[in-house]
Amino acid sequence: MRRFGFMSVGFLLLVLMVGIRLLDPYPVTAMRLFYFDYLQRIVPREYSELPVRVVDIDEASLASLGQWPWPRNQLGDLVRRLTDDYGAAVVAFDVLFSEPDRLSPSTVLSRPDISALLATQPSPEQLAALDSDTYFATAMRGRDVILSLADAPAGHAGEVAGKAGFVQIGADPGRGFPTLRATTAIIPVLQDAAAGIGGINVDPLSDSDVIRTVPLAWNAPAGLVPSLSIEARRVALGESTILVYGPTDADGAVSSVRIGDYEVPTTPDGQIWMRYRHDNPALYVSAQAVLAPGHDADLEARLKGHIVFIGASAAGLLDIRTTTLGENVPGVSIQAQILEQILTHDFLQRGDFEAGIEIIAFICLSGIVVAVMSMSGPAISMAAGGVSASVVLLTSWLFFGDGLLFDATFPMIGGFAIFLLLAGYQFIVADRDKRLIRQSFSHYVAPAVLQAIEKNGHHLELGGQMRTVTVMFCDLRDFTPLSESMAPTDLVSMLNSLFSQLSDCVLEASGTIDKFVGDALMAFWNAPLETGDHREKACLAALNIRSALKGFNTARQKAGQPALAVAVGLASGPACVGNIGSRQRYSYSAIGDTVNVAARIEASCRHVAYDVVISDDTRAGAVGMATLAAGKIRLKGKQDRAALHILVGGRTVAESPAFARLRSLHDDLLDKMARSGRVTPEDLDACTRAAAEVEPGLAGFYARVADRPGDF
Secondary structure (H helix, E strand, C coil), X not given: CHHHHHHHHHHHHHHHHHHHHHHCCHHHHHHHHHHHHHHHHHCCECCCCCCEEEEEECHXXXXXXXXXXXXXXXXXXXXXXXXXXXXXXXXXXXXXXXXCCCCCHHHHHCCHHHHCCCCCCCCHHHHHHCCXXXXXXXXXXXXXXXXXXXXXXXXXCECCCCCCEEEXXXXXXXXXXXXXXXXXXXXXXXXXXXXXXXXXXXXXXXXXXXXXXXXXXXXXXXXXXXXXXXXXXXXXXXXXXXXXXXXXXXXXXXXXXXXXXXXXXCCCCCEEECCCECCCHXXXXXXXXXXXXXXXXXXXXXXXXXXXXEXXXXXXXXXXXXXXXXXXXXXXXXXXXXXXXXXXXXXXXXXXXXXHHHHHHHHHHHHHHHHHHHHCCHHHHHHHHHHHHXXXXXXXXXXXXXXXXXXXXXXXXXHHHHHHHHHHHHHHHHCCCCCCHHHHHCCCECHHHHHHHHHCHHXXXXXXXXXXXXXXXXXXXXXXXXXXXXXXXXXXXXXXXXXXXXXXXXXXXXXXXXXXXXXXXXXXXXXCCCCCCHHHHHHHHXXXXXXXXXXXXXXXXXXXXXXXXXXXXXXXXXXXXXXXXXXXXXXXXXECHHHHHHHHHHHCHHHHCCCEEEEHHHHHHCCCCEEEEEEEECCCCCCCCEEEEEEEECHHHHCCHHHXXXXXXXXXXXXHHHHHCCCCHHHHHHHHHHHHXXXXXXXXXHXXXXXXXXXX
């Protein structure tokens, strides 16, 4: 029997760890990404001579040609040199041109302080002929030149439409691409002359400094815009359209992007996993070398027929990014590396298949650890786990060789965590002598439960065992002002009388009283004996407490004393129950996150303005209870909001026509709030009137609904 209990605990831990993996919190994600980075550092992509170059605005170019930004006529000369003299196929600027050239002669001569010095004022035609932006646009026109746009703060940018057409195949996959709320502008004369428009953001949606994935397109205000690398490939191929593929059964999910004969697999949000190579000087050509007088035959050999990106590596221009190899590189080189991956078809992929295999690997590895530990000691279990972990690691390595990202960290670290927890369980719990049953439970459980414990006590492990329990916290409202208005002896007498009635409600519903803390009572169900309908019993106890309090208040009001109010919170989930304390003094209690959640739910009663609030898990198991959704409440200490419900009544109320009518109105009210973010007085009044026929306490709940739009 002890072995069965041990394996049950192991199974619960396994399920808990699988739940953590499915939730995928930040530590799990960070560990996985670091592992993927490490794989790339072991086997980076090899550098190959491909028709891709970067013309680098480096420190030497700034020293030779002047500080940035350079005049646009100089950039026009750069385009002509690259295309006409050195034969570049496509020129893509990783540079923004959102404002007119402030160094243009036409701009300078238009200044009043400058024009006042001129003997003859230049005419508008003369100024137009001197405009650097016009010169730059003339150099671009008729040549395959691509300009860039980037993310911009909302309200501080223009809407720039891309020049690539998009065809979507699937369930609207284009919606899956990341969204830019606004983009930088491109001055019209340059936008009209450009052969293509591409986005240069590499990862504006991530908090990490390491660039691991890059979107291949963006949902911009004026429509889909491809990334600079994709647009460069499209223009080089002479294609007018980019194909976006997605599954037919998943709206807004991208599976791949196709340009001509080149298909690029993506993540569901349209990003490519970067497979980096070490930064190589052979990729770069200094901008000053291109603009140098004369003709360099070696330079022509390096640029002819190539797709050329123009970007900056100069430190002062702040375009330095970090790769998974730990190198700091110019942002433009990432665009070049994306194009290299496309040309060599060297991709990394990760989807639901790999994630599913990881979970299966974890379950198998952990199952081996649990099974071996239940039959032998930790040493043999460690050896078996080590062999299993080696298999997982080898599988991950083989997957990476095929371009698939398989995470070995969670199966290995999760399995080791289960091993440590079970080893602690064996040491602390499984070998502890059983306590005297009646001494441990006589003050906590109902007599019928105690009799069952005494009859079947040899099946119990009283040191501590994992159970799915339902926890109740019941708290007296406004206790502080009440205690200030009463003598201590009278206060104790009142509390004893109240707790006696509340305790009877718990014990009659087969609950276990954990403790009394000041003006609060804690109880739980499904321990020490298992009760299949523990959620329903806990709900019945809460309803009985409501009824008992009405009788208690009736007696107090007859004696001229104010009525009391209590708040009840219920939560269901895993907890460790057992004798907890010192060797000399202990109590049978429950510990775990479920207990904390129940306490937070009880505290939320004031926010919800209702006396009994229960968790979503409790509601799901309390079949036949009359409950209403109370919204998603932010519980103290919890990152995510919790879906809570109010307990209106039992089966009789749930089956009544009045409650059915109220539920329909209530659901309509919440649906409208979810869609519009507000509630109309007419809908609220309808619910309030219907609630009056069901439970008077609901009036306060609906009075607060309009003040809680964020919860719905």
